Amino acid sequence: MKYRIIIAMILLCGTSQLRAQQGLTLESSIAIALENNLNVKIAKNQAEIADNNATKGNAGLLPILSANGASNYSEHSTNEVSSSASVNVSYNLFNGLKARYNYKILNLRKEQGELNARFSIENIITNVVSEFYQLSKSYDDLSVAIENMEISRDRLNRNQSKYEFGNINKLEVLNAKVDFNRDSSNYLQTEQIYQETVREMNILLGRKADTEIQVIPDKSDFRLLDLEKLKSQALKENAEYLIKESELKENEFVLRQSKSAQLPSLSFNSAYSYADQKVMGTNSHTQLTGGLNMSFTIFDGKQKKRNIVNAKIEKQNAAFEYENKLLELEKDLLNAYTDYQYNLRTLHLEEDALDAARLNFDQTKAYYQLGQVSATTFRDAQLNWMEAKNNKAAARYNAKLSEIKMLKLSGSLLEPFNN
Known part of the structure; x- marks a missing residue:
């Protein structure tokens, strides 16, 4: 199964290599979570229990071998001492399959x-991917807040210098001071959000909340996804759908098992025994016994019939759940694909808007330094550029999250991380 491939990937990465990395990437985040996350360990243990239970002995297909022994002493006039031992074998030859x-x-x-x-x-x-992109978005927001604050600091310093030389009045300095303070406050709020996101990420990775993170944002290209191919792959790989399919098969065998109770059962039993009794001498003997036992319930209060009827109903319910999961899967795939295409188009629009906002800011800044536009016009251009940068980053991460959802629904989520 694919989860075993991921576990193998952890071994290839190695803990020492992860610690040696200079920053936290998307791939290293996944590897760390798979190594440390307690829910991963629980899931692996539960799978191991199911694997241990799938044996012929647990199913009743193997014979049962037992040994018994006893020794007794009775203090009477005869001082009787007796001992016995036996080995017993029993095996169900036929119990209606x-x-x-x-x-x-x-x-x-x-x-x-x-x-x-x-x-x-x-x-x-x-969850790790989603939190990583959220962390990357917070990191980008923090970078934008720092840049915005530096632009306002530069404007404030320039206005203070101009004021000292008598080129502008005090009001322009105060306006620049207000904008710088506002941007500084925004930077502090953005930094707080970033640190909270870092702590959330650390907990998800199974680490202490105060572990330092140097995030390396994911810059990978977007995948070209075909809806029909994803549908076809989902029917082969989607875990939830395959679980319902397996449960439907299980209910078919449960029904057959219920019907098998209507047939007689045949078992074989054999024993080899040894007995020794000492009463005024020794008397011992051995014995080998064996036989076949057949049983058939003629009437059990219609319990067998009731079990068969209930098994048929359970099988029908399993079929309904299977069909419903198929409908849900097709709907979820279509919704996710539509969201993915929408977010990609939004990203392209935001990229164009960012280019226009950057060009507008550069030109407005040049005109402002020449005194040809007002401080208000410069401030508007500055804020529009910062907003465009934030919008572009948000659009990229939204598109990436849509891509991940598509891959998860199609059962191909692990493929990008197994190359």
């Missing part, structure tokens, strides 16, 4: 355990 169906059910539950583990790990990866 109940054990064979049970073995098939256990193997299906093993499969479901692996799928559930993969589903849990995919959810954790999705």
Whole structure:
């Protein structure tokens, strides 16, 4: 299963390599979470339990061998001493194929355990990716806030110099001071949000909240996704859908198992025993016994019939859940694909808006330094440029989150991180 591929990737990365990295990338975030996150460990343990249960012995397909021994002493006039030992073997030769169906059910539950583990790990990866992009967005916002504050600081310093030489009045200095203070306050708020996001990310990675992070924003290109190919792949790889498919198969075997109770059962029993009794001498003997037992319930208060009827209903419910999951999967894929295309178009628009805002700011700044535009016009151009930078960053991360959702629904979320 794919979750095993991820675990192998952790071993390839290695803890020492992760610690040696200069910054936190998307790939290293995923590897750290898979190594440290407690929910990942729980998911792997649950899958291992299901794997351990899927044995022929647990299904009742293997014989049972037992040994017994006893020794007794009775203090009478005869001082009787007796001892005995036996080895017993029992095996169900036929029980209406109940054990064979049970073995098939256990193997299906093993499969479901692996799928559930993969589903849990995919959810954790999705959360890590989402938080990483949120952290990257906060990092970009902080960079923009710093740049905005520096622009206002430069304007304030220039106005103070001009005022000292008598080129402008005090009001322009005070206006620049107000804008600088506002931008400084915004920087502090943005820094606080960034630090809170860092702490959230650390907890998700299974680390102490105060662990320092040097984030390296993801600059990867967007994937060209085809809706029809994603639908086809989802039917083969989507963990939730495959779980419902496996549960439907399990209910079919449960129904067959219920019907098998209508057939007789045949078992084989054999024992080898040894007995020794000492009463005024020694008397010992051995004995080998064996036999076949057949049983058939003629009437059980219609319990078998009731179990079969209920098993049919459970199978029908499983079929309904399976069909419903298919409809939900198709709907979710279509919604995610539509969101992805919308966010990509929005990103292109925001990139164009950023180019226009940057050009407008550069020209306005030049005119402002020449005294050809007012401080208000310069301030508007500055804020428009900063807003355009924030909007472009938000649009990129929204598009990336839509891309991740598409990959998760199609069951191909892990592919970019397994290359």
